[in-house]
Amino acid sequence: MTDIIIATKNSGKAKEFQHILKPLGYNVHCLLDFPDGEDVEETGQTFIENAILKAEAIAKQYGKLTIADDSGLVIDYLNGAPGIFSARYAGLEKNDLANINKVLNELANVPKDERAARFICALAIAGPARETITVEGTCEGYIADEMIGTSGFGYDPIFVVKDLDVTMAQLSPEQKNKISHRANAMKKLESILNS
Numbered sequence: 156m157t158d159i160i161i162a163t164k165n166s167g168k169a170k171e172f173q174h175i176l177k178p179l180g181y182n183v184h185c186l187l188d189f190p191d192g193e194d195v196e197e198t199g200q201t202f203i204e205n206a207i208l209k210a211e212a213i214a215k216q217y218g219k220l221t222i223a224d225d226s227g228l229v230i231d232y233l234n235g236a237p238g239i240f241s242a243r244y245a246g247l248e249k250n251d252l253a254n255i256n257k258v259l260n261e262l263a264n265v266p267k268d269e270r271a272a273r274f275i276c277a278l279a280i281a282g283p284a285r286e287t288i289t290v291e292g293t294c295e296g297y298i299a300d301e302m303i304g305t306s307g308f309g310y311d312p313i314f315v316v317k318d319l320d321v322t323m324a325q326l327s328p329e330q331k332n333k334i335s336h337r338a339n340a341m342k343k344l345e346s347i348l349n350s
């Protein structure tokens with residue numbers, strides 16, 4: 156089994172990477188396993204820049220193959236917000252419910268055809284003696300009027316997946332890991348890793 160670190164403290168992400176990478180023969184760790192490690196400041200202007208910052212800092216710190224994910228929700232009506240500030244949209248405490256309520260308030264009375272949104276996931280893989288590689292995956296949808304479903308994390312309960320007409324939080328982990336922005340980014344990364 157090859158050791159790999161996911162440079163995240165987000166348990167929702169960590170679970171999804173565990174689901175995706177373990178069957179591929181990786182022994183998956185994340186930053187929740189190293190509680191005294193320092194946070195990497197996300198000073199990038201884009202998801203890709205932040206993913207590179209996180210992957211290279213952790214790969215250097217632990218000398219191991221590292222994947223970092225910088226991801227978020229992009230809403231057209233909010234000119235792309237919350238974007239790279241998705242985790243802390245309602246404040247530094249990174250409270251998912253507060254983030255959801257802020258978005259629902261800002262989209263109050265906005266008609267369905269103006270609620271288009273997408274999840275974006277940028278992945279960077281870094282490690283000793285290797286070039287950092289980046290990929291990006293997206294998932295198109297729109298913002299619901301209310302929270303529906305209990306699975307997943309973050310904004311999943313208000314993100315309706317295009318063509319499925321259910322929220323991400325109504326999908327099982329297996330279903331989400333087939334169609335999500337993270338799954339789409341991982342598919343691109345896998346084909347690069349296997350090439």
Ligand SMILES: O=c1[nH]c(=O)c2ncn([C@@H]3O[C@H](COP(=O)(O)OP(=O)(O)OP(=O)(O)O)[C@@H](O)[C@H]3O)c2[nH]1
Pocket residue numbers: 162163164165168197224225226227228241242243254274307308309310311312314323335337
């Ligand atoms: O409903 C969601 N389903 C998803 O699948 C998803 N993926 C990302 N997000 C949102 O975007 C932020 C990432 O911000 P982010 O990439 O900076 O991560 P984070 O700060 O939570 O942890 P870390 O990986 O940086 O340690 C997260 O907190 C969430 O709010 C999601 N929301």
Ligand SMILES: [Mg+2]
Pocket residue numbers: 197242
């Ligand atoms: Mg973050």
